[in-house]
Amino acid sequence: MIVILFRSRLTATAGADYSAMDAELDQLVRGQPGFIDVKSFTAADGERLTLVWWKDRETLLQWRNLPRHREAQEAGRAKWYEYYKMEVAEVVREAFWLQARQRYAALDDLFEQLTGQPGNPGVAEADRRINALRG
Numbered sequence: 001m002i003v004i005l006f007r008s009r010l011t012a013t014a015g016a017d018y019s020a021m022d023a024e025l026d027q028l029v030r031g032q033p034g035f036i037d038v039k040s041f042t043a044a045d046g047e048r049l050t051l052v053w054w055k056d057r058e059t060l061l062q063w064r065n066l067p068r069h070r071e072a073q074e075a076g077r078a079k080w081y082e083y084y085k086m087e088v089a090e091v092v093r094e095a096f097w098l099q100a101r102q103r104y105a106a107l108d109d110l111f112e113q114l115t116g117q118p119g120n121p122g123v124a125e126a127d128r129r130i131n132a133l134r135g
Contacts, residue, residue, distance in 0.1 A: 034059020
């Protein structure tokens with residue numbers, strides 16, 4: 001799994017056009033093969049951090065080279081970002097813990113997110129299927 005850490009600060013002129021492109025790309029990225037999730041945070045000083053998880057390097061490269069994404073990058077450098085810093089990291093270990101009553105629902109949601117298959121396979125089966133997908 002690959003994680004993108006994108007730190008940035010917007011210019012004062014990043015307005016409705018930025019918001020529209022951001023919303024468009026959010027919808028576009030969610031439909032891309034290999035996309036897992038995205039989370040964004042804004043600090044009190046205005047710096048922003050966006051984390052994006054990808055299945056692997058190949059699907060990340062497909063996203064990076066998508067023409068509409070390239071257009072957004074150019075516009076961002078030209079008018080929306082005061083600065084940005086992007087780091088690409090490979091996940092070497094992953095662990096999580098949930099209380100038993102939350103684990104079942106979370107695994108079911110994760111299974112559906114990773115496979116696109118609805119259903120309620122049960123905790124043990126969901127664990128098995130998710131681990132098989134991750135290789």
